[in-house]
Amino acid sequence: xxxxxxxxxxxxxxxxxxxxxxxxxxxxxxxTTSDFEGDFTFVVxxxxxxxxxxxxxxxxEIGVYLQENFSLIKSHQVIKGFxxxxxxxxxxxxxxxxxxxxxxxxxxxxxxxxxxxxxYSSPNTNKPLHLGHIRNNLLGYSVAEIxxxxxxxxxxxxxxxxxxxHICKSMYAWMHFGNGETPESSGLKGDHLVGKYYVVFDKHxxxxxxxxxxxxxxxxxxxxxxxxxxxxxxxxxxWEANDPEVVGVWKMMNDWVYSGxxxxxxxxxxxxxxxxxxxxxxxxxxxxVQEGLEKNVFFKKDDGSVWIDLTEDGLDxxxxxxxxxxxxxxxxxxxxxxxKFNDFNCNRSIYVVGNEQEYHFKVLQLIALKLGKSYAPGIxxxxxxxxxxxxxxxxxxxxxxxxxxxxxxxxxxxxxxxTKALGKMxxxxxxxxxxxxxxxxxxxxxxxLLKVDPKKKMMFNPEESIDFQGNxxxxxxxxxxxxxxxxxxxxxxxxxxxxxxxVLSKVEKELLVKLYQYPLVIAExxxxxxxxxxxxxxxxxxxxxxxxxxxxxxxxETNEAQKAMRIEACRLSATVIKSSFALxxxxxxEKM
Numbered sequence: 001x002x003x004x005x006x007x008x009x010x011x012x013x014x015x016x017x018x019x020x021x022x023x024x025x026x027x028x029x030x031x032t033t034s035d036f037e038g039d040f041t042f043v044v045x046x047x048x049x050x051x052x053x054x055x056x057x058x059x060x061e062i063g064v065y066l067q068e069n070f071s072l073i074k075s076h077q078v079i080k081g082f083x084x085x086x087x088x089x090x091x092x093x094x095x096x097x098x099x100x101x102x103x104x105x106x107x108x109x110x111x112x113x114x115x116x117x118x119x120y121s122s123p124n125t126n127k128p129l130h131l132g133h134i135r136n137n138l139l140g141y142s143v144a145e146i147x148x149x150x151x152x153x154x155x156x157x158x159x160x161x162x163x164x165x166h167i168c169k170s171m172y173a174w175m176h177f178g179n180g181e182t183p184e185s186s187g188l189k190g191d192h193l194v195g196k197y198y199v200v201f202d203k204h205x206x207x208x209x210x211x212x213x214x215x216x217x218x219x220x221x222x223x224x225x226x227x228x229x230x231x232x233x234x235x236x237x238x239w240e241a242n243d244p245e246v247v248g249v250w251k252m253m254n255d256w257v258y259s260g261x262x263x264x265x266x267x268x269x270x271x272x273x274x275x276x277x278x279x280x281x282x283x284x285x286x287x288x289v290q291e292g293l294e295k296n297v298f299f300k301k302d303d304g305s306v307w308i309d310l311t312e313d314g315l316d317x318x319x320x321x322x323x324x325x326x327x328x329x330x331x332x333x334x335x336x337x338x339x340k341f342n343d344f345n346c347n348r349s350i351y352v353v354g355n356e357q358e359y360h361f362k363v364l365q366l367i368a369l370k371l372g373k374s375y376a377p378g379i380x381x382x383x384x385x386x387x388x389x390x391x392x393x394x395x396x397x398x399x400x401x402x403x404x405x406x407x408x409x410x411x412x413x414x415x416x417x418x419t420k421a422l423g424k425m426x427x428x429x430x431x432x433x434x435x436x437x438x439x440x441x442x443x444x445x446x447x448x449l450l451k452v453d454p455k456k457k458m459m460f461n462p463e464e465s466i467d468f469q470g471n472x473x474x475x476x477x478x479x480x481x482x483x484x485x486x487x488x489x490x491x492x493x494x495x496x497x498x499x500x501x502x503v504l505s506k507v508e509k510e511l512l513v514k515l516y517q518y519p520l521v522i523a524e525x526x527x528x529x530x531x532x533x534x535x536x537x538x539x540x541x542x543x544x545x546x547x548x549x550x551x552x553x554x555x556x557e558t559n560e561a562q563k564a565m566r567i568e569a570c571r572l573s574a575t576v577i578k579s580s581f582a583l584x585x586x587x588x589x590e591k592m
Contacts, residue, residue, distance in 0.1 A: 001519070002072065002087060003029060009070045010042060013062050020050040037077050038084030039513065045081045055081030089504045092512040093565065100568045105575060106518035108151030115153040117344045118144045120352035124161045125257040126170040127195035129264050129404040131460060135387050135449050138585060140352040141270040142450055142531040143382065145583045150526035155344045158272040159336060162254055163279040168235040171249055172228060173197035173204065183256055189263060189405065190256025204228050267408050269585050274343065276336060282327050284335020288371065289321045297370045310366055318363050333364050341375045348378035350529070355383040382529055385457035411441030414466050424592065436589055440474050441466070443586045447473030450584050451535035471539050473586060476577060479542040481592035482549070483574040489555055490567055501561035507548045511569055514541050518576050531584055538580035545573050
């Protein structure tokens, strides 16, 4: 990369001019702001002690040295202590000539970096996937793709929460109020049907609590003694005892949910290398608890419960096993972490989970460190903020969630209405149009959710997301479709050119520089585990291309070399937009 070459030259300049020795990787350069001429800026203030001159003199001396000794520097400009450096335009033209045609442009060598295990989705089997799950799934999928592009070997897994009291609530409601209803008899997706009975349970539970309160019972006591919650708890006890009837209902209802999940995952375009199920993993950590007792990492209280004292780490005492020997969540996660390491041998393990679980993952890593687990330093919680709607928070038990399937259908419908209003797809088959509506709708949804920094809580506005103007998925998809239209008109025209005949305008150079930055963007997004870095970049690229397209004729350009260069700039722009969107899990149409 030109940045690395420039850092080497700057290090040499500092040594030659001032006998100051510094390694090239310690030299800091930045992109020059658009207000000034130049491509890269070097700040000289940190080096005034070694130059023993004022900022302007120091910057000027370094600029002159670089122009005399580094052929790629065309000119320099000094603004106080800032040295702005302009790269010779021939460099950007040569870059374009050597890059077009590479579908892997920007990607690091595959499997050249450490292996990473990414766990995401992790749904409960008592309800359908909702908007919050969509953010989790899209974030997990995109981070995995970005890490692959960065050269990491990546594995993905999904830990399904398929047991516990929440599952038994849906089971109880179906067993008492369902009258044998099935997905086939109801016409509902299996996950929707089970979610329906989770809401039914909550309504029945509230009714029973109110009746107990009218009899003089406190709210806290009524929550514990309502008949339906006691019955659900009894179902959980019977499930753990492997009662055939209870386990049979549990398996049947979970199978309904899995079938429904599969449909939604396919619509979202996500998949996993391996599934883990809590029903198989919730007992795994008991051996690790025993190991911790033997190492004096854990201690046992008089009631037989096992704890760890994390007060010296700024936390508190944490229960790791109940007095009756039953597991808690941290017990399961310790065991699952072990089996995941045995399955994939990844020292770096990323958990994509909402920010309400930050404490849990701090505890998980601290315990693994104290137990001496080799993978402990690589445990990382990719925490993300909740998604809210203009009308407030979502609550599954009250049936106020935004269902994933409904939202996807709404996005497709809005995409269809917007596309029809533009009137540019007349004559297309119904099948092609439906594919296009899905592509635009999902592009709008995914881009809107991924462009926000993962750590931030966000508000989702469906109408805003599908606008064909501004910082949206459809705007960038439309830019790609426009480029494809240009390239179709080019046909088999000769696109070879001599760089000496090329004179780059300001926007042409900006476009080539923006394309050149793509590998750095992938590296930054991988380092930050943030798809938003890719979103910001590809939006800037689409905006720059739009200005380029507005300011310059392409097919009517009379200078053949200039015309050929512009065609190749179009070609690489299309490649990078498509590649960037693939990292986000978004398809790009060739017509819109």
